[in-house]
Amino acid sequence: MTSAIDALRPIVDEARSAPPLGRPPRALGDPFPWDYRGRAGILARHAESVLDLTTGTGDLLGSVLDADRVEAYAVGADRRARHLHDAREGLHERAQLLRATPEHVPFRDHAFDLVLLRHRPYDARQLAALVARGGAILMEQIHARNWHELRTYFPRIGEREDDFERSKKVFRRYGFEFIDVRSHDRPIAFDGLEHLVYVLASSPWIVPDFSLDTDGDALLELQDALGDERGILLTRSRYVLEVRSPPPIG
Numbered sequence: 281m282t283s284a285i286d287a288l289r290p291i292v293d294e295a296r297s298a299p300p301l302g303r304p305p306r307a308l309g310d311p312f313p314w315d316y317r318g319r320a321g322i323l324a325r326h327a328e329s330v331l332d333l334t335t336g337t338g339d340l341l342g343s344v345l346d347a348d349r350v351e352a353y354a355v356g357a358d359r360r361a362r363h364l365h366d367a368r369e370g371l372h373e374r375a376q377l378l379r380a381t382p383e384h385v386p387f388r389d390h391a392f393d394l395v396l397l398r399h400r401p402y403d404a405r406q407l408a409a410l411v412a413r414g415g416a417i418l419m420e421q422i423h424a425r426n427w428h429e430l431r432t433y434f435p436r437i438g439e440r441e442d443d444f445e446r447s448k449k450v451f452r453r454y455g456f457e458f459i460d461v462r463s464h465d466r467p468i469a470f471d472g473l474e475h476l477v478y479v480l481a482s483s484p485w486i487v488p489d490f491s492l493d494t495d496g497d498a499l500l501e502l503q504d505a506l507g508d509e510r511g512i513l514l515t516r517s518r519y520v521l522e523v524r525s526p527p528p529i530g
Contacts, residue, residue: 282496284496284500285492285496285499285500288473288474288477288492288499289492291474291477291478291481292477292478292481292492294478295477295478295479295481295482296481296482298478298482299482300482300483301479301482301483302478302479302482303475303478305468305469305470305471305475305479305511305514305516306468306469306471306511307466307467307468307516308466308467308468308469308510308513309466309467310466311466312464312466312518312520313462313464314420314460314462314464314520316398316418316420316520317340317343317344319418319460319522320340320344320394320396320418321343321344321346321347321348321350322347323394323416323418323522324344324345324347324350324352324394325347325348325349325350326393327352327392327393327394327415327416328352328353328393329352329353329354329355329391329392329393329394329412330344330352330353330354330355330392330393330394330395330396331354331355331356331357331385331387331391331392331394331395331396331410332344332354332355332356332357332375332396332397333357333380333382333385333395333396333397333400333402334357334358334382334396334397334398334399334400335356335357335358335363335364335367335375335377336358336360336363336367337363337366337367337370338356338366338367338368338370338371338375338377339370340396340398341354341356341367341371341375341396342370342371342374344396345371345374345375352393352394354374354375354376355375355376355377355378355387355392356371356375356376356377356378357377357378357379357380357381357382357385358377358379358380359379359380359381360379361379364377364378364379381400381401382397382400382401382402382403382406382407383401383402383403383406385406385410387410389409389410390409390410390411390412390413390415391410391412392410392411392412392415393411393412393414393415393416394411394415394416394417394418395407395410395411395415395416395417395418396418396419397417397418397419397421398419398420398421399420399421399422400421401443402419402421402443404443404446404447404450404451405450405454407419408450408451408454408456408525411525412525413525413526413527413528414524414525414526414527414528415524415525416459416522416523416524416525417451417456417521417522417523417524417525418520418521418522419520419521419522420518420519420520421443421444421518421519421520421521422517422518423444423463423465423517423518423519424439424440424441424442424443424444424517425463425465425515425517426440426515426516426517426518427486427514427515427516427517428515428517429502429506429513429514429515430486430487430502430514432502433495433498433499433501433502434487434490434495434498436487436488436489437486437487437488444463444519444521447521448461448521451521451523454525454526455525455526456523456524456525456526457523457524457526458522458523459522459523459524460520460521460522461519461520461521461522462519462520463517463518463519463520464517464518464519465515465516465517466515466516466517466518467513467514467515467516468513468514468515468516469510469511469512469513470511470512470513470514471511472507472511472512473499473500473503473507473512475511475512476499476502476512477492477499
């Protein structure tokens, strides 16, 4: 065991100075049965104002604004200044950009006809307040089941809070109409233990305090249990929520 784990130490050293996640695992099986980008473009046709809460480098928001018959006023938010710099160049002043997180956005209530959110923590109550009467919220998020196999070998990960069920309760309480509510699981494959260790070392939020010294035995057990000719297999889980705010009264 010692020699097998020691061979991974240079990978950990390299990963800890690299961008998070590194090379992504290969997706297997059926793709997710929804088109988030395409649906966002369709909804934007009927919106006068659009807020993208996870703009990143502006790729999604740019494609939404490029969709046929979209003339909406657009705002993009991201917590990373370097992403906003890239978005500014790509969007060419077609959107107002600001540094903010989905939990803390400086806009008045009911300010946007369409609110977009993807793969970031959020407060469903704040989203409900941001969207205009009759407007829509569209999000694609990481489900609590994502990579659930890791919890068997790293119990300290703990159970993730089920944002999917919690958000449905919030939107239901606020009287939202549910347009699309789906989750989907898809297998993914890491190209061996080295690939998985690289991802865990470069992304410390996945397994807190990840260390070859304390987690070596667990890694080898995981490899034996979850590995086959395709690699080391885990489950990628996502959900999509499209909801519409109650229309104005009168």
